[in-house]
Amino acid sequence: MEKRKPIITRILENDKGGKIVLSVLFIIVLYVCLANLFIPQESAFYISTYTVTLLGKYLAFALLALALDLVWGYLGILSLGHGAFFSLGAYCMGMYLMRQIGDRGVYGNAELPDFMVFMNIKELPWFWYGFDSFFITAFLIALVPALLAFVFGYLAFRSRVTGVYLSIITQALTYALMLAFFRNDMGFGGNNGLTDFKDILGFNLQSDTTRVSLLMISFFALFMGYLICKFIINSKLGRVCIAIRDAESRVRFIGYKVEQYKLFIFIVSAILAGIAGALYVPQVGIINPGVFSPLFSIELVIWVAIGGRGTLYGAIIGAFIVNYASTYFTSALPEVWLYALGGLFVVSTLYLPKGVVGIVTKITTLRNQNKTQKAANVTA
Numbered sequence: 001m002e003k004r005k006p007i008i009t010r011i012l013e014n015d016k017g018g019k020i021v022l023s024v025l026f027i028i029v030l031y032v033c034l035a036n037l038f039i040p041q042e043s044a045f046y047i048s049t050y051t052v053t054l055l056g057k058y059l060a061f062a063l064l065a066l067a068l069d070l071v072w073g074y075l076g077i078l079s080l081g082h083g084a085f086f087s088l089g090a091y092c093m094g095m096y097l098m099r100q101i102g103d104r105g106v107y108g109n110a111e112l113p114d115f116m117v118f119m120n121i122k123e124l125p126w127f128w129y130g131f132d133s134f135f136i137t138a139f140l141i142a143l144v145p146a147l148l149a150f151v152f153g154y155l156a157f158r159s160r161v162t163g164v165y166l167s168i169i170t171q172a173l174t175y176a177l178m179l180a181f182f183r184n185d186m187g188f189g190g191n192n193g194l195t196d197f198k199d200i201l202g203f204n205l206q207s208d209t210t211r212v213s214l215l216m217i218s219f220f221a222l223f224m225g226y227l228i229c230k231f232i233i234n235s236k237l238g239r240v241c242i243a244i245r246d247a248e249s250r251v252r253f254i255g256y257k258v259e260q261y262k263l264f265i266f267i268v269s270a271i272l273a274g275i276a277g278a279l280y281v282p283q284v285g286i287i288n289p290g291v292f293s294p295l296f297s298i299e300l301v302i303w304v305a306i307g308g309r310g311t312l313y314g315a316i317i318g319a320f321i322v323n324y325a326s327t328y329f330t331s332a333l334p335e336v337w338l339y340a341l342g343g344l345f346v347v348s349t350l351y352l353p354k355g356v357v358g359i360v361t362k363i364t365t366l367r368n369q370n371k372t373q374k375a376a377n378v379t380a
Contacts, residue, residue, distance in 0.1 A: 069309060076248070
């Protein structure tokens, strides 16, 4: 009797690109963790805590890009509002971290965060209850984005809104949420958002060991998110989703309930985006309504397009490339960066529809063809 392969091996069996990207990331994360904790600061091989935090932020963004690629690359839904799901997950984590401050805030109020005391709010709003528990918060990090995705997706997909119209509606959704969260009376810190976090699960957020732990958790979340997406794509569900992307009317005609497939994938994508937001907040140390900005969601689309839409691992590559470039150019050439980002998107859309992954695949194919031709010539 043939021995059954482990599930991870089966999921990644024919995914050479994914295995390479995840393996390289694992090696980088492992080295960064060890170099930060065990190599002296005066050594050339030491990795600073700032770099640890930066890499953790990139991993959270990579998970967000993965979530978008699931719905855009394999279902054909160009969402310009995925920043909303990311932000909701981030705010859930931020609310938990604010509750953990207790009486260590500026005003010393054990029940109310500082911004509520400053705004003369007398009691904790009802929607803040439960965020003093990490387990309830973890549940809400997935539930809140999922509920928004369910309500929005149910109404939009049932009405058969597709294409550019759906993209515009998703952008309007995140813009409306941004305006709402900017209001001080919403109870989320208004323009300043949530910040000044102290610890998570009793561990000091400023310590190196906590930062390294968050980095490793971010990689694990990205790895699990990739496996979930790949498992879906390899299944019958995934094949139906690809068929919907390529010929929705034909799939509907042969009897599939297209709206249900769209809604399920949309909710899964929203949950992954919410988890990415929750990982982002404790590492960056702040969350404000600016993350709801439609510009952020558009940048997210650019990450996926540059990396390679419809490949999953291409979305991860694109997130790292664009965010690293953003980190460098916003400090070196801040006035040029947005124009360069727009130019990259135009070039990738017009001339590189499969992004960086497409370039690498084409080069590899040409190289293999040349090797085959040379071998044929030698044989002849």
